[in-house]
Amino acid sequence: MKEQTYFQQNREKHLAELNEWLSIPSISAISSHKEDINRAAQWAADALTRAGMENVEVIQTAGHPIVYADHLHAPGKPTALIYGHYDVQPVDPLNLWETPPFEPTVRDGKLFARGATDDKGQIFLHIKAVEALLAENKELPVNVKFCIEGEEEISSPNLPIYLNDNTDKLRADMVLISDTSLLEKGKPAISTGLRGLCSLEVDLNTANTDLHSGSFGGGVPNALHALVSLLASLHDEQGRVSVDGFYDGVLPLSPEMREEFVKQGFNEEQLRQDLGLEQLYGEEGYSFVERVGARPTLELNGVWGGFQGEGTKTVIPKEAHAKITCRLVADQDPQQVLDRIEAHLRAHVQPGATLHVKQIEKAFAFNTDPTDPILQKAADAYEQVYGVRALFTKDGGSIPIVEKLSRVLGVPAVMMGFGLPDENLHAPNEHFNLENFDKGLLTIVQFLKSL
The missing domain is CATH 3.40.630.10 (Zn peptidases)
Structure with a gap:
């Protein structure tokens, strides 16, 4: 040449x-x-x-x-x-x-x-x-x-x-x-x-002020309890996203594409050791490279609320917050995914809690x-x-x-x-x-x- x-x-x-x-x-x-x-x-x-x-x-x-x-x-x-x-x-x-x-x-x-x-x-x-x-x-x-x-x-x-x-x-x-x-x-x-992308922020409010856990504990909603319960509802025990319709538009992996993944020869055990993990985690039925390259995800990027200083403060927090992003694949519609996550959150929020959802980024795969x-x-x-x-x-x-x-x-x-x-x-x-x-x-x- x-x-x-x-x-x-x-x-x-x-x-x-x-x-x-x-x-x-x-x-x-x-x-x-x-x-x-x-x-x-x-x-x-x-x-x-x-x-x-x-x-x-x-x-x-x-x-x-x-x-x-x-x-x-x-x-x-x-x-x-x-x-x-x-x-x-x-x-x-x-x-x-x-x-x-x-x-x-x-x-x-x-x-x-x-x-x-x-x-x-x-x-x-x-x-x-x-x-x-x-x-x-x-x-x-x-x-x-x-x-x-x-x-x-x-x-x-x-x-x-x-x-x-x-x-x-x-x-x-x-x-x-x-x-x-x-x-x-x-x-x-x-x-x-x-992969495409969509993101949202979640704010959850209960009472109009933080409350003493001795005077009010067990009798009023706790914003952190409500948020943790709500976020836990987003996945099932097999690592799949539980939001109704989340997987609409996700195309199945062809045998040829799965073979291409196998040819990469990715060493999952080496990765586990390098990251100091007891085990890897993800959607059942898929390898690591399939999970991170060809399957959609819903991840918590930040969760906070309540007292976080040194020592103990016996408080029932009035608010809690979370940031969520999703990686999307194939024909998933990011706006549709956001709407369905928001609908899921509103349907599963505990009584006594008020939810505010802000939809942010949207990008197709x-x-x-x-x-x-x-x-x-x-x-x-x-x-x-x-x-x-x-x-x-x-x-x-x-x-x-x-x-x-x-x-x-x-x-x-x-x-x-x-x-x-x-x-x-x-x-x-x-x-x-x-x-x-x-x-x-x-x-x-x-x-x-x-x-």
């Missing part, structure tokens, strides 16, 4: 360019970094221009800019829309970083910096893959569009608006995304599912068919470079914009990740293994050629 020579000859130059981008603290969640966000967007636009892309734009939104570019000179050939994001997570706690998060450093074959694997490093691979193809062949094997946003880490509030207003402009035969990881070193994976020929070509491309064909997986996390892009454009999303699970994305000492930097470039080129 002549592109491989191009990558080898330009490796230090490419890494120096990536270091420039990683040095920009483009933290989307912190308003004081607005100028850094704008600089990072312009850097991406300039890199696309240098790579040979055309119609490069930095598009202002109500929040952070979107960067667009295209190269549409392959008539009759497929069009790939390459999506990624240039915004990054905050860096706290700063004292746990071995080197400053925005001063990229290579140690032990790994590039350390915030954004190195999520997602500047991975979308950078696509920019350089296109650059190499144009430099070596003077043309691309397919039509290519880029859409790089600056708000993924804050749930992409403005990209769906842009997508709805510019559907024809973004029209493609597939969405190509690198924002996930290999299963482990040398073991590539293609995610065919990302992403699901695609691994037998799609485009995904099969992606698996083949990994095999050409890594010597191991990619396995098809389902990831437990959520990237809501993936489902939106796939649904609005009516095309498959190809999740070709090149990170590793232990690269500390969202945590101190985030890094990107340079072995996958090198192999990722070749895999993307191989995939685009195969189309």
Whole structure:
């Protein structure tokens, strides 16, 4: 592959360019970094221009800019829309970083910096893959569009608006995304599912004041008792969610998909030991990887109320609170799930308690068919470079914009990740293994050629 020579000859130059981008603290969640966000967007636009892309734009939104570019000179050939994001997570706690998060450093074959694997490093691979193809062949094997946003880490509030207003402009035969990881070193994976999400907060009130447990205990409702009883009703003894209709829209796992999970060779006993657990827990009838990747969940993220100071205070609390999130799969409707959880809570609350429910986040799950020929070509491309064909997986996390892009454009999303699970994305000492930097470039080129 002549592109491989191009990558080898330009490796230090490419890494120096990536270091420039990683040095920009483009933290989307912190308003004081607005100028850094704008600089990072312009850097991406300039890199696309240098790579040979055309119609490069930095598009202002109500929040952070979107960067667009295209190269549409392959008539009759497929069009790939390459999506990624240039915004990054905050860096706290700063004292746990071995080197400053925005001063990229290579140690032990790994590039350390915030954004190195999520997602500047991975979308950078696509920019350089296109650059190499144009430099070596003077043309691309397919039509290519880029859409790089600056708000993924804050749930992409403005990209769906842009997508709805510019559907024809973004029209493609597939969405190509690198924002996930290999299963482990040398073991590539293609995610065919990302779980959706919904969340709610629960406030439960009883009397209009806290009460003395000696004077009132046993004769009035206790907010903590009422809340604990209510939350316990959300699951049965087999680990299933007890909310009526919660599993509506959940598709059964096919034998082929379950076999893909088996091929991962996941060591549940090792995980149990690593986490210091007596045993794992979850919905009966499913393995750990199935539970966390392909089954829906309802989790308590916070429960509080009453006296929590040192010593004892004999009080009957007047209020108690909980935060709940659900990970959703396949065709579950997040609004419907929220409504049914709220109905369940109201139906099961103890007499004498008043319930207040606040519905918050809603995001659909992403699901695609691994037998799609485009995904099969992606698996083949990994095999050409890594010597191991990619396995098809389902990831437990959520990237809501993936489902939106796939649904609005009516095309498959190809999740070709090149990170590793232990690269500390969202945590101190985030890094990107340079072995996958090198192999990722070749895999993307191989995939685009195969189309």
